Amino acid sequence: MEASWETSVTDSINTIYLLFSAYLVFVMQLGFAMLCAGSVRAKNAMNIMLTNVVDAVVGSISYFLFGFAFAFGDGSNANPFIGTEFFALKDVPNSSYDYSYFLYQWAFAIAVAGITSGSIAERTQFSAYLVFSFFLTGFVYPVVAHWVWSSSGWxxxxxxxxxxxxxxxxxxxxxxxxxxxxxxGLWGSLIEGPRVGRFDAFGKPVPMRGHNATLVVLGTFLLWFGWFGFNPGSFDKILVAYPNTTNQGNWTGVGRTAVTTALAGSTAGIVTLFGRRLLVGHWDALDVCNGLLGGFVAITSGCSVVEPWAAIVCGFFSAWVLIGLNILALKLKFDDPLEAAQLHGGCGAWGLIFTGLFAKEEFVIQAFNSGETGVVRPYGLFLGGGWGLLGAQVVEVLVIVGWVSVTMGPLFYALHKLRILRISIDEEIAGLDISSHGGYAYTAHQDNTPRFYADYMRLQNQS
Incomplete structure (x- = not known):
């Protein structure tokens, strides 16, 4: 009876921790919304906030119906996609975690579409958001999640x-x-092309600054807060039996993961601050915010298996990855309003490589073998762990780039050929809020309705 009670308490604590982490990750949706709203021009603020809400609500249905089964279902049910039987099939060691684990993974899934939305902001038809958000959350992302996070993933x-x-x-x-x-997002932005006026007749970039730095900073801090559920929360069970010890659990790993997350982001933020100061000649809070987020993205792969000093190294180089890719994007006339492809794609790839270089064997065994004694695993190349882990990390980068390219690239191209991807030039100039949604994010903007409407009608008549 006593053992049963202890097991029940352990399961309850693990479930509560996982749900709390899921709530933190969900708060990141608010962070995305504020970051996106502040990063676009005022005439598109209502539209970008709507797309953030749509990413969450469409992703919820898509992930429940299809995505969760692709990621973690075992395929033994005749109807593995819909209904409560579906939860009992999930690839989780203890079935009591099924609902809480679903919620946690759902919070991750809806974040993916939000990243992509930033790349194609200010020029995309609303119907296209519905299509790609459903497909990305319900199929493309879950397949990758199965490869890496399912115990049967290759x-x-x-x-x-x-x-x-x-x-x-x-x-x-x-x-x-x-x-x-x-x-x-890279494929969506490439197929759509840059926003009207982003580059002049000679191909030189024209600044298109976001309209509200306050929202950008608010969104950044909300994302930072949510990342403490994103990274430490990925220890989905904090109470686990460690051999030869009375210390049941991943408590040390959870705390260390939170520290490495904070250090990597902070280092990237400060390096971006001074790096951009040297390049452009002034301090820029918005650049620091993106640098900070780039550091968080990079450490997300190895947050649980590296020392705090290594997290500082991760953040340092992630800042230069982001700065370098942004310079390259301008040279190639690539327009991503929120730098999402450079930030999430570039820093995400660097984070995977970084883990292959700096992962510590003790922490790898702690995170993936519950601290078992006598276990030998490949670990970071720079720490003497050989090429095995780094090789696997490189393979992950390559297969993700390939998989997403062969699925999302054709999807965006099909939407483009069907003429339901990009809005018209006159609508883009007038702004998505006036042309598509009949509303404004700000009263002051609404007061200018006659002028904007007159400009919009003039463009319509000219066309």
Missing amino acids: LSPSSSSLLFSSGAIDFAGSGVVHLVGGIA
């Missing part, structure tokens, strides 16, 4: 047949979440 570090005797370590999703969203 890239999983918990698989019975480990790739290169290691498996790819992507603890909280630098690749599964961020690289997937970034590559999808």
Whole structure:
């Protein structure tokens, strides 16, 4: 009877912790909304907030009906996609976690579409958001999640047949979440092309600054707060039996993961601050916010398996990855209003490689083998762990880029050929709020309705 009671308490604590982490990750949707709203021009603020809400609500239905089964279902049910039987099939060791684990994974899934939405902001038809959000959340992302996070996934570090005797370590999703969203956004932005007026007749970039720095900073801090559920929360069970010890659990790993997350983001933020100061000649809070987020994206892969000092190294280089990719994007006339492809794609890829270089063997065994004694696993190349882990990390980068490219690229191209991807030039100039939604985010903007409407009608008549 006593053992049963102890098991019940352990399960209850694990479930509560997982649900609390899911709530923190869901708060990131508010962070995305504020960051996006502040980063676009005022005439598109209502539209971008609507798309953030749509990403969440459409993603919820898509992930429930299809995505969760693709990611974690075992395929033994005749109807594995819909209904409560579906939850009982999930690839989780203890079935009591099914509902809480679904909620946690759902919060991750809806974040992916939000990343992609930022890349195609200010010029995309609303119907296109509905289509790509449903497909990305219900199919494209879950397949990658299965590869890496399911115990039967061929890239999983918990698989019975480990790739290169290691498996790819992507603890909280630098690749599964961020690289997937970034590559999808890359294809969407490439196929749509840059916003009207982003580059002049000579190909030189024209600044299109977001209209509200306050919202950008608010969104950044909300995302930082949510990341403490995103990364430490990926220890989905904090009470687990460790051998030869009375210390039941991942408490140390949870605390260390939170510290590495904060250090990587902070380092990237300060490096971006001074790096951009050297390049453009002034301090810029918005650049620091993106640099900070780039550091969080990069550490998300190895947050649980690296030392705090290594997290500082991760953040330092992630800042330069972001700065370098932004410079390259301008040279190639690539227009991503929120730098999502560069930030989430570039820094996500760097985070996977970083883990292959700096993962510590003790922490790898702690995170994936519950601290078992006598276990030998590949770990970071720079720490003497050989090439196995790094090789698996490189494979993950390549297969994610390939998979998302062959699924989302054709989808965006089909939407483009059907003429339901990009809005017309006159609508873009007038703004999505006036042309598509009949409302404004700000009263002051609404007061200018006659002028904007007159401009819009003049453009309509000219066309």
